[in-house]
Amino acid sequence: MLAYAVKRIGLGLLILVLVMVAMYAAVFLVPGDPATVALGPRATPELKRLLIERMGLDQPVWWQIVEFFRNALTGNLGYDVWSNRPVSTLVLEALPNTLVLGLTALAVALLIGVPLGCLSVMRRGTAADAAIGVLSVGVIAVPSFVVAIYSLLLFAVTLRWLPAIGAGEAGDFLSQARALVMPAAAIALGWIGYIARMVRASMMEVMGEPHIRTARSFGLPEWKIVSKYALRIAIIPTISLVAVGLGSILSSAVFVEAVFARPGIGKLITDAVSTRNYPVVMGTVLVMTAIYVSITIAADLLIARLDPRVRDVFRG
Amino acid sequence: MSGTLAASGLSVRYETPHGSVHALRHVDIEAHPGEVIGIVGESGCGKSTLVTALANLLPANARIDGAIRYNGVDLAKLDAHRQRLLRGDEIALVGQDPMTAFNPVLTIGDQLVDFQHHRKDLSRTLKRARIAAMLARVGIADAERRMRSYPHELSGGMRQRVAIAAALLTDPGLLIADEPTTALDVTMEAQIIHLLRELRREYNGIVIVVSHHLGVIAELCDRVYVMYAGEVVEGGEVDAIFHDPRHPYTQALLACDPARFHDRLDRLPTIPGSLPSLIQPPPGCVYAPRCGKAFAPCKTIAPPLVKLTACHAARCYVATP
Numbered sequence: 001m002l003a004y005a006v007k008r009i010g011l012g013l014l015i016l017v018l019v020m021v022a023m024y025a026a027v028f029l030v031p032g033d034p035a036t037v038a039l040g041p042r043a044t045p046e047l048k049r050l051l052i053e054r055m056g057l058d059q060p061v062w063w064q065i066v067e068f069f070r071n072a073l074t075g076n077l078g079y080d081v082w083s084n085r086p087v088s089t090l091v092l093e094a095l096p097n098t099l100v101l102g103l104t105a106l107a108v109a110l111l112i113g114v115p116l117g118c119l120s121v122m123r124r125g126t127a128a129d130a131a132i133g134v135l136s137v138g139v140i141a142v143p144s145f146v147v148a149i150y151s152l153l154l155f156a157v158t159l160r161w162l163p164a165i166g167a168g169e170a171g172d173f174l175s176q177a178r179a180l181v182m183p184a185a186a187i188a189l190g191w192i193g194y195i196a197r198m199v200r201a202s203m204m205e206v207m208g209e210p211h212i213r214t215a216r217s218f219g220l221p222e223w224k225i226v227s228k229y230a231l232r233i234a235i236i237p238t239i240s241l242v243a244v245g246l247g248s249i250l251s252s253a254v255f256v257e258a259v260f261a262r263p264g265i266g267k268l269i270t271d272a273v274s275t276r277n278y279p280v281v282m283g284t285v286l287v288m289t290a291i292y293v294s295i296t297i298a299a300d301l302l303i304a305r306l307d308p309r310v311r312d313v314f315r316g
Numbered sequence: 317m318s319g320t321l322a323a324s325g326l327s328v329r330y331e332t333p334h335g336s337v338h339a340l341r342h343v344d345i346e347a348h349p350g351e352v353i354g355i356v357g358e359s360g361c362g363k364s365t366l367v368t369a370l371a372n373l374l375p376a377n378a379r380i381d382g383a384i385r386y387n388g389v390d391l392a393k394l395d396a397h398r399q400r401l402l403r404g405d406e407i408a409l410v411g412q413d414p415m416t417a418f419n420p421v422l423t424i425g426d427q428l429v430d431f432q433h434h435r436k437d438l439s440r441t442l443k444r445a446r447i448a449a450m451l452a453r454v455g456i457a458d459a460e461r462r463m464r465s466y467p468h469e470l471s472g473g474m475r476q477r478v479a480i481a482a483a484l485l486t487d488p489g490l491l492i493a494d495e496p497t498t499a500l501d502v503t504m505e506a507q508i509i510h511l512l513r514e515l516r517r518e519y520n521g522i523v524i525v526v527s528h529h530l531g532v533i534a535e536l537c538d539r540v541y542v543m544y545a546g547e548v549v550e551g552g553e554v555d556a557i558f559h560d561p562r563h564p565y566t567q568a569l570l571a572c573d574p575a576r577f578h579d580r581l582d583r584l585p586t587i588p589g590s591l592p593s594l595i596q597p598p599p600g601c602v603y604a605p606r607c608g609k610a611f612a613p614c615k616t617i618a619p620p621l622v623k624l625t626a627c628h629a630a631r632c633y634v635a636t637p
Contacts, residue, residue, distance in 0.1 A: 218482070
């Protein structure tokens with residue numbers, strides 16, 4: 001298990017390096033001079049040179065990458081070109097908002113999706129199963145920006161139940177929670193459908209296995225068979241799905257943050273990209289990739305924890 | 317607690333998109349406490365449907381007619397909840413394939429504790445102690461450690477011992493072993509048969525052993541029912557069935573048992589023809605199309621069950637007391 005964890009973490013670090021190399025290659029290949037874009041057509045050559053130096057763009061690309069990682073190892077992700085504030089501070093300021101949003105959405109999706117999937121299996125073939133099926137496909141089909149905009153119109157503009165923009169007053173939990181409802185719901189809704197379908201499909205397969213018949217032949221109640229004997233196996237593909245899906249949850253956080261004008265990583269990246277603020281882009285991408293990679297590793301380790309057969313494969 | 321089991325006029329059909337499959341037709345069997353009953357027949361003869369019906373585990377598309385009286389209660393008429401309360405308490409099942417019979421992500425001990433869920437009077441510690449004792453009883457060394465093992469860490473023979481232990485832990489009045497040795501190799505098979513023979517001396521409920529292996533049945537059982545195409549064609553004491561078979565199918569089945577030949581044969585004997593369709597069973601005797609002794613009425617009118625001795629009966633016109 002330990003050797004497996006070490007191997008996965010090493011692989012994760014390699015992915016980080018490759019992503020950053022790709023990012024630098026992209027910056028290098030983008031046509032146009034970032035300094036001109038940033039400063040506008042009337043900037044003096046002097047100013048431009050100064051900015052290029054400050055962004056480190058006069059160095060060879062490989063050297064920029066090496067420098068970036070050397071600094072990153074000491075916790076220095078570079079400086080915002082405009083405000084000169086450390087990128088690490090900017091990211092740390094924005095990160096909690098995005099993480100709270102993404103994790104709340106995920107938790108809601110799991111807490112509703114998994115029981116719905118189980119219910120579908122326990123009532124298979126009935127109207128309840130069919131209704132859950134139609135609803136699931138329905139919410140998967142609706143894009144989250146549509147949910148975001150319509151819920152904004154309904155709950156913020158017409159009914160005035162929830163705040164339309166922002167992340168709530170700092171330090172006021174209730175206000176923050178109220179501001180979280182719509183953005184989280186916009187992201188979670190489709191995932192409820194995905195998870196319910198996924199759990200139902202893998203659960204149906206598991207319920208046909210002989211060990212479930214054994215559990216039935218000992219008269220165990222159906223809810224216990226579903227929740228203890230089947231779910232522990234059926235949840236495994238869902239964990240993989242959710243771990244991979246977290247990337248897409250974080251990326252939908254980007255525009256959900258834009259719709260609700262919520263401060264967060266998404267807003268930080270969109271603003272930085274539009275002003276060619278490369279140090280901020282690079283630093284943010286590094287942090288997001290690191291988060292994504294760690295979640296994937298955590299999911300794999302969790303699967304190994306849940307399934308003793310997987311555990312033994314890695315032990316041996 | 318143990319009582320008499322009697323199925324009478326038991327029929328099971330499965331509703332499928334291709335029509336009704338008559339898997340079991342007018343089956344009568346009887347078993348008394350302390351008896352070991354064998355059910356033998358080739359694949360598809362309805363053995364598994366019969367025991368699945370006895371254990372109330374038929375799938376949703378199955379329709380059941382007739383009665384299964386156990387201890388004076390008709391199991392077929394009980395609602396799903398009452399049936400569930402009997403399973404794992406009065407009725408226990410040892411499945412066919414020990415390799416897949418246990419949940420792969422829970423430990424043996426965990427599952428065996430759960431399987432005693434009807435025993436509300438026992439604490440978890442007591443249940444674990446019972447498991448350890450029972451595992452030792454069925455010949456598993458180092459029972460404490462095995463309880464912490466996952467199923468895949470045990471061999472097939474060991475898993476079947478665990479399955480038997482699980483069934484015995486519930487102290488059932490009716491123990492059904494559905495092909496208990498089919499998935500095992502010959503050495504393991506001998507050991508499991510030996511174990512079952514030993515256990516039957518201490519156990520006073522009903523045991524039903526299903527097998528297509530005549531040797532297993534002969535070694536273990538007091539009485540045997542021979543099944544063919546969803547019907548019980550002959551039933552009687554083990555000696556009578558093996559030494560004085562009266563139904564042409566039983567005779568043919570015994571004649572085909574490879575264990576009976578001491579010399580190497582170029583061709584093993586077989587019964588010519590194949591099983592009749594269970595969607596449209598033949599109107600007369602189910603075995604008539606393949607029977608060498610069939611005559612006119614066999615193909616049109618189903619023969620009655622002919623009582624040959626006190627407990628030997630065959631469903632055949634040719635059989636006479």
